[in-house]
Amino acid sequence: MKSTIYHPQNKNEDVILAPVRRVTFEERWLWAVLLGLMGLGAYAYLTQWNSGLGVTGLNRPVYWGVYITNFVFFIGLAHSGTFISAILRLAGAGWRKPLTRAAEAITLFSLPFGVGSILIDMGRPDRVLNIMFYGRFQSPLLWDITAVSLYLFSSIVFFYLSLLPDIALCRDRLTEVPEWQQKMYKILALGWTGRPEQFQRLERVLDGMAIFMTLLVVTVHTVVSWVFGMTVQPGWHTALIGPFFLVGAIFSGTAAVVIVLAILRRVYHMEDILPVSLFNSLRKLLIVFTVAWLYMMIAEFLTTSYGALADEMPVVWQKFTGDFAGLFWTMALTIFVLPMIIFLFLGKNHIGWMVTASVLINIGMWIERFVVIVPTETRPRFVSTLMEGMGNYQPTWVEGAITVSLFAGMVLLYVVFTRFFPIVPIWETAEAAETELPPAEPRRRVFGMRRNL
Amino acid sequence: MAKWSMVIDLEKCVACQACSIACRFENNTPVVAPEQAEMGRAICWNDVFPLPISSTEETGEYPNVTTRYITRPCMHCENPPCTKVCPVGATFINEEGIVEQNYTRCIGCRFCTVACPYGVRYFNWFEPQWEAPLDEHLNPDRVEGRGVLEGPAVRPRGVVEKCTYCIHRLAKARARAGAEGREFRPDEYVPACVQTCTGKARFFGDLEDPNSAVSQLAKSTRAFRLLEEVGTHPKTIYLREG
Numbered sequence: 001m002k003s004t005i006y007h008p009q010n011k012n013e014d015v016i017l018a019p020v021r022r023v024t025f026e027e028r029w030l031w032a033v034l035l036g037l038m039g040l041g042a043y044a045y046l047t048q049w050n051s052g053l054g055v056t057g058l059n060r061p062v063y064w065g066v067y068i069t070n071f072v073f074f075i076g077l078a079h080s081g082t083f084i085s086a087i088l089r090l091a092g093a094g095w096r097k098p099l100t101r102a103a104e105a106i107t108l109f110s111l112p113f114g115v116g117s118i119l120i121d122m123g124r125p126d127r128v129l130n131i132m133f134y135g136r137f138q139s140p141l142l143w144d145i146t147a148v149s150l151y152l153f154s155s156i157v158f159f160y161l162s163l164l165p166d167i168a169l170c171r172d173r174l175t176e177v178p179e180w181q182q183k184m185y186k187i188l189a190l191g192w193t194g195r196p197e198q199f200q201r202l203e204r205v206l207d208g209m210a211i212f213m214t215l216l217v218v219t220v221h222t223v224v225s226w227v228f229g230m231t232v233q234p235g236w237h238t239a240l241i242g243p244f245f246l247v248g249a250i251f252s253g254t255a256a257v258v259i260v261l262a263i264l265r266r267v268y269h270m271e272d273i274l275p276v277s278l279f280n281s282l283r284k285l286l287i288v289f290t291v292a293w294l295y296m297m298i299a300e301f302l303t304t305s306y307g308a309l310a311d312e313m314p315v316v317w318q319k320f321t322g323d324f325a326g327l328f329w330t331m332a333l334t335i336f337v338l339p340m341i342i343f344l345f346l347g348k349n350h351i352g353w354m355v356t357a358s359v360l361i362n363i364g365m366w367i368e369r370f371v372v373i374v375p376t377e378t379r380p381r382f383v384s385t386l387m388e389g390m391g392n393y394q395p396t397w398v399e400g401a402i403t404v405s406l407f408a409g410m411v412l413l414y415v416v417f418t419r420f421f422p423i424v425p426i427w428e429t430a431e432a433a434e435t436e437l438p439p440a441e442p443r444r445r446v447f448g449m450r451r452n453l
Numbered sequence: 454m455a456k457w458s459m460v461i462d463l464e465k466c467v468a469c470q471a472c473s474i475a476c477r478f479e480n481n482t483p484v485v486a487p488e489q490a491e492m493g494r495a496i497c498w499n500d501v502f503p504l505p506i507s508s509t510e511e512t513g514e515y516p517n518v519t520t521r522y523i524t525r526p527c528m529h530c531e532n533p534p535c536t537k538v539c540p541v542g543a544t545f546i547n548e549e550g551i552v553e554q555n556y557t558r559c560i561g562c563r564f565c566t567v568a569c570p571y572g573v574r575y576f577n578w579f580e581p582q583w584e585a586p587l588d589e590h591l592n593p594d595r596v597e598g599r600g601v602l603e604g605p606a607v608r609p610r611g612v613v614e615k616c617t618y619c620i621h622r623l624a625k626a627r628a629r630a631g632a633e634g635r636e637f638r639p640d641e642y643v644p645a646c647v648q649t650c651t652g653k654a655r656f657f658g659d660l661e662d663p664n665s666a667v668s669q670l671a672k673s674t675r676a677f678r679l680l681e682e683v684g685t686h687p688k689t690i691y692l693r694e695g
Binding site for chain 2: 231381382391
């Protein structure tokens, strides 16, 4: 006996499913190039595995460098999805709907590379299980591992649940795809039939999870920052480092969403589904984050330089006028000055400018992570005052190649995903059977949120 | 239980670096190539280097110049920032106050190295190597137990190492006393650097024993500890010049 299967009515269904129906020739080339880049990274890692971490530019006292920067950056990038779908879901912001999955996919596909960066940075990756056998919860690294793995696990569940109705749709609509793919949809759909009570239950679960995920967004990146904040090193040991990292994470994540949306819109012809108004909404968010970032910067550097403790100042001068001045001021330019000009005067209704600003922000945020981590190490309390010529760090090709391959891997996972699953949630953007849960009602009354822009 | 401590009298120290050399041969510290050393990858558990009078002040202009040196083993802090952050307990402070490092458990995350404010922790960037004939004269001593490998045992690549106050010498002294069927006396154990010190500037002993040399010297008005303001409470104590 076969029960009736309901699917939400969405006039854009064909456009959304088009990328899944046919993989273009160019796209296969893209996959090949990305795989090639990953291969380069694999070769670099093999070199490192065979000879030791000496093949990097790391030294004493700069024990942590590009790899740890990548770790923080990827985890930060991962905050986009949860921010967009969980926090905006709770806020009842209806405009988030077309971009939730695109944003969550960034979370899902950047987290593994954040975790991977830690493994790559380890001197003895073969002993990684010691963390399970002898793990000490007094170590911030264990907090990190707990928080990040919980985040990864919850993101997968959150992502999968909101994907369910669309997998079922793929199962029923995509009859021309290869058999293994149909089988995959069949298994992954878990027998979803799309009855109203199923949708209601799904919405309830997603609402509940959104609360949990929001808490995770805050804790995860704060805990990441505590790896630095819990030490007594000048520049790291500040209570502000948690909120500062959090703001940076949501900031770079949201900017990444803009980039991804613009690409999807162009390549998959989703002009109607991802309208310019979406970018205008994101623009407002990004303006807030840019200002918040500046606020954090001022709070941090004014406090430190006004107090001018003898231990702290060498680190501050390293950033303002020292070895890292170039990077520091580039960061200020690419995170604050240029994006602010673009957002305020050029970005409205103009996707090209929005993407430019977002790319600048993400370059700047990577630099910011680097400038938070490395200068402190180059000016520790005791070592540096003594040794001439110490405290330099010049990353090598190995670190470069591995970094490039991590980004390539993330993009590869993303593009492959868009070819197997609809990247815009069909059920959430559907006209019929569009249900917003009762709990959202009072919220909307209180905060006066508009559901649709 | 003893609390092992070292006192270094900077008035007597002539910066001859004999302690560094003794330490290197006692503990099988690997030698690195000059260009690696220039990158800051030299491993030197017991380092000797010039100390500026203060971080904001130069050491003077000719003819009014001052040169000061300091020798720096591990501080063996009472409140070590390094052991706190270790995710696997590969570094820990034992009941006698020595901060140990277990080479078989260390995962090489280098959290302890960035946490230590004194920079006494070293990482094995490559497989340790010795040129001939150095490789024929490695110290065979090692402290080994179930899943524990410490002291002068040759380190594998990718782990952190540091001064242990020659913990293998303590183990040996205890074993000797045991074999001779008598009580172990704290004065039977000194690290190699203390034994070798040309100017007899280094003292070693039990800080719990009020009559030990280190206890007496720690009370001196010249006594100070490095970076006392950080709150690490080092057990390596210095005596100021003059």
